[in-house]
Ligand SMILES: Nc1ncnc2c1ncn2[C@@H]1O[C@H](COP(=O)(O)OP(=O)(O)OP(=O)(O)O)[C@@H](O)[C@H]1O
């Protein structure tokens with residue numbers, strides 16, 4: 001297990017460094033001069049030169065890179081060239097919003113997806129399966145930005161059941177916070193839940209026809225126990241993998257959803273930064289995203305080894 | 319192990335624990351119905367070991383599964399299965415659940431795939447005890463350790479914590495047996511219990527089965543295509559062909575005077591009773607077991623039979639007492655003992671031209 005962890009840590013480091021290099025160069029390859037964007041009306045050469053000097057844009061690329069990396073390593077992600085705010089501070093307010101949205105969306109997706117998948121498999125060929133399948137098809141084929149717009153139109157604008165935009169931090173007013181986040185989380189979660197449902201259904205169908213499920217039935221266990229303890233436990237191995245793969249998509253899904261619902265989260269911060277050529281913020285955002293991917297993958301691997309004892313043993317052996 | 323355990327020899331005078339009459343199983347498949355089992359009669363006396371033998375696809379497993387209603391929903395079952403006096407065909411799910419694991423338990427062919435890979439073997443044994451014997455988790459675990467010891471697994475206290483993939487094939491099959499006998503079922507159905515195992519392990523498993531019968535008086539239905547296994551453990555034999563019972567007799571009697579041409583074909587390369595199991599497989603008879611959609615009014619073996627006549631293709635033979643001279647007294651082992659229905663000791667055959675007293679074909683004769 002220890003060598004496995006070391007191995008993972010090493011891989012993660014390489015991934016991070018690569019991501020940093022790519023984003024650093026990528027940002028600079030974007031069309032448009034950030035100094036021009038920053039200068040506003042005053043586009044005299046002197047003004048532009050002053051801006052370049054202030055933000056270090058006149059320095060050679062390797063030197064700029066070195067500054068970025070060494071500062072990031074010390075936990076300083078720089079200062080926004082647009083607002084002059086520290087990037088760390090911006091992340092501190094934006095990340096919790098996105099984290100809350102994503103976690104809530106995942107929870108909704110897993111509960112809905114696994115639940116509907118199990119029902120569809122157990123009630124195969126009966127009305128319940130049709131309902132679950134129709135739900136999944138809808139969830140897969142309807143883009144969630146559209147779903148979001150429709151939801152705002154009908155549930156917020158027309159009826160006023162939910163706020164159309166804005167955010168209240170969890171610590172300030174939990175009820176109002178949930179009121180703001182639940183609708184976007186539902187929208188974000190349904191797309192993911194459809195994928196989980198299809199996967200759960202097919203792997204449950206596999207598990208339900210295995211020999212060990214027949215053994216469980218031959219023991220005289222209740223159907224609910226057979227399904228939960230024997231079939232579902234094994235199906236989850238596949239489901240966890242799929243959820244893990246989907247979480248990357250969840251991050252980009254969160255960006256779009258936040259934009260639609262006007263949530264001041266990480267996604268909004270990203271989009272603003274890109275449109276405004278805010279180099280330090282873009283770099284920081286990508287660094288955080290890459291880290292998030294790595295952490296998620298790691299968590300999925302750990303979860304995997306908890307569910308499947310065979311993985312646990314190989315982990316120890318290697 | 320518990321108070322109900324007996325060390326007596328098989329109790330011969332009592333009613334059968336399992337009585338199967340006119341059992342038929344059809345599957346609804348995409349290409350129409352498939353008749354897998356047709357008119358099977360069986361009985362199992364207390365403490366008796368009965369073997370079902372036949373080639374692959376002749377309906378042995380389907381017969382076994384249908385006893386406790388373990389077939390998929392596509393199976394249509396007819397006839398009667400009475401277990402300790404309770405009818406199981408068409409019984410309510412609750413009745414079936416109460417019987418499974420408690421009165422009738424199964425050992426399946428593939429010990430790897432039949433155990434759940436994500437649960438410890440201890441958990442898989444304790445769950446059956448918790449359901450039927452209402453033991454607490456801790457008591458059940460103690461019993462599980464005991465049971466692993468009974469089936470011959472060394473250091474059972476460590477083994478309960480292991481997962482199936484950490485055990486060898488033979489040990490997994492012992493775990494299956496421990497699981498099956500946890501609640502001391504009256505009937506144990508062992509579907510090819512040794513097929514996936516190598517010879518030395520096979521012998522050990524068969525010893526465990528025999529030990530269970532001797533210690534607890536468990537009645538065992540052993541399903542196999544290995545006549546060596548039959549010769550080794552069975553008291554009586556049921557020979558199946560294409561979903562039907564074609565012959566039934568005590569094991570010595572069957573090996574000495576097979577009446578059906580199918581049986582003698584199977585036996586022609588097989589060991590004599592008493593020789594150890596495992597080294598002999600069914601002699602190939604030319605042709606295949608037919609897959610039937612309808613049960614014809616004919617002998618299903620006629621195509622492959624050396625003695626077939628017109629009558630065999632136009633009229634279905636029924637199981638009748640074989641006309642053979644008086645059987646020699648059984649030597650050493652108990653002969654098959656039947657219930658009051660008289661199904662037991664008799665030698666029955668479903669054939670228009672039974673072999674009668676013709677001596678058994680030996681491998682040398684065939685060569
Ligand atoms: N679930 C099912 N659906 C349709 N047909 C089935 C099903 N299960 C078994 N059968 C068919 O029933 C027949 C008998 O099968 P069964 O498994 O009982 O054979 P067997 O005697 O146990 O053979 P083996 O020695 O290979 O285990 C076969 O033709 C098989 O294809």
Ligand SMILES: [Mg+2]
Nearest residue numbers: 378379380510
């Ligand atoms: Mg079989």
